[in-house]
Amino acid sequence: MMSGVRPQGLVMLAIGRAIVVMAVVATVIGDASRSADGLACPTVQEIHPCTCKVKSRGLSIACENVDEAQVLMSMSVLKNRSTVLYRLMFRNFDFPRVHDYSFLGLEVKHLTMSKTNISVVEDSSLRTLARDLETLDLSYNSLKAVPTTALMHLQNLSFLNLNYNMIKVLGQAVFMGLKALERLSLYNNQINHIDDNAFFGIGNKLYRVNLGKNHLVDVPNLHTLEKLEVLSLSENFITTILEGSFLGLNKLDVLMLENNKLVVLEANVFSAISSLNSLNLKHNLITNISDLAFSGLEDNLEWLEIGHNRLDHIPSHALRPLLNLRQLDLDSNRITHVAEDAFERYGESLKFLMLNRNNIREFLPMTFFDLHSLEWLKLSHNDLTHLSEDTVLPILDTLTMIDLSHNPLECDCDLMWLTHWLQEFMRRETYTVMAPHTCTRRKKRTYNIIDLRASEMGCPEYNVIGGSAASPPVLSGLTMCLLVASLRT
Secondary structure, eight states, rough: OOOOHHHHHHHHHHHHHHHHHHHHHHHHHHHHBTTTTTTTTOOOHHHHHHHEEEEEEEEEEOOOOOOOHHHHHHHHHHHHHEEEEEEEEEEEOOEEEETTTTTTTOOEEEEEEESSSOOETTSSGGGGGGTOEEEEOOOOOOOOSHHHHHHHOOOTTEEEEESOOOOOOEEEETTTTTTOOOOOOEEESOOOOTTTTTTTTOOOOOOOOOOSSOOOOOOOOTTTTTOOOOOOOOOOOOOOOOOTTTTOOTTTEEEOOSSOOOEOOOTTTEEEEEETEEEOEEESSOOEETTTTTOOOOTTEEEEEEEEESSOOOOHHTTTTTTOOOOOOOOOOOOOOTTTTTTTTTTTTEEEOOOSSSOOOOOOTTTTTTOOTOOOOOOOSSOOSOOOHHHHHHTTOOSEEEEEEEEEBSSGGGGHHHHHHHHHHHHOOOSOOOOOOOOETTTTTTEGGGGOHHHHHHHOOOOOTTTTTTSSSOOOOHHHHHHHHHHHH
16 A cells, blocks of 8 residues: 555545546547547537548548438538538438539538439539549449539549449540549440540540440540550450550550450551550450561560460460560460470560460470579469479579479479479478479379479489589580580570
């Protein structure tokens, strides 16, 4: 017991401390609905069932799972207070029509009306937000057309989200007046036609457009979008790309064409977009690629995805001019044979090569000879029975990941290099990033390759890559040829 303090005094001291703690808690609770500059939320009762939080730039109001009458009452409270709303969000209730001047008396920066069954946005419904509104989310509704007249006064709108509606046509100048628009998303509508002048009057800031998962059968004319950097046309029904399809898109950096119906890539189809850095052509029906298909992309294309198509060979002649290609994804095609010069002159740039899920049976001894920069090699789910050290020797110094899992590899001395590589990988990495590598011996028992022992395999003493064995490494004839060739270059 503290000297000089009676038990009654201790009780009073504890009560006093409890009162202080309660006061602090009350202050904290109050601060949650009040900002440093005095901006405060309405009381819970005033805007129930909507909720309010104070943000540094204004109030954030959310109205979810309510009815229209309750929303209108909450809105009237907010209008009477004349406060700045940083975010106003309506979600998950039936609000089919946005009436004229619905937001009169409010200043809103970011407006979301999602999953509210909106089918009509009246012409003057957003007019009073023209000066302040920066982002508008009308996704997951029932719009059958872009509400052009309602949008045209939003002079500071930078992002418009019209995903998951039922829009079928983008008519002439459908986005007229949106001078500050930077990002536009129309994913998962029913768009089957885009007028050549659909983007007339939209301003010169638009850099990202998403037209994915619509009903387009050809590449739309987007020639007026001179600042466009990212374009998604994925998940449509595009069957053909014509030369000149991308005219005017001089700044395009990323083009997504995955999940379409492309069969052939003709010559010069990308020649108008020489600035392109990333091209995704996955999940199409491509069987043939012209030798000049990637003409114009020689200097800038770094990321190319052609996986999940119907190629039966590596289109080396088309790919070889791509001087700065870093990633080549050819997974899930029908490739059975890889020519020995398939990757000739790729050595200075290619770092990631994906050939998994094909039907490749073998790699010839010099296949990887030119790949001086390769870091990732994915060969899983093929039909490889052998892959000797001589074949992979040119890339072993740079590889940080090789995946040979799910191949019918046969256990023999030629696989001992892989045993040591996997052991080193497991020591270097703190987690397993690929499936176990196995092999079979005499078509019977299955072994984990990482556990193979040279003595059990009946192999001569194996010299670990890098010369860590006590005796000098014994070089095969091919290895000696590789060393001599590297000295000459």
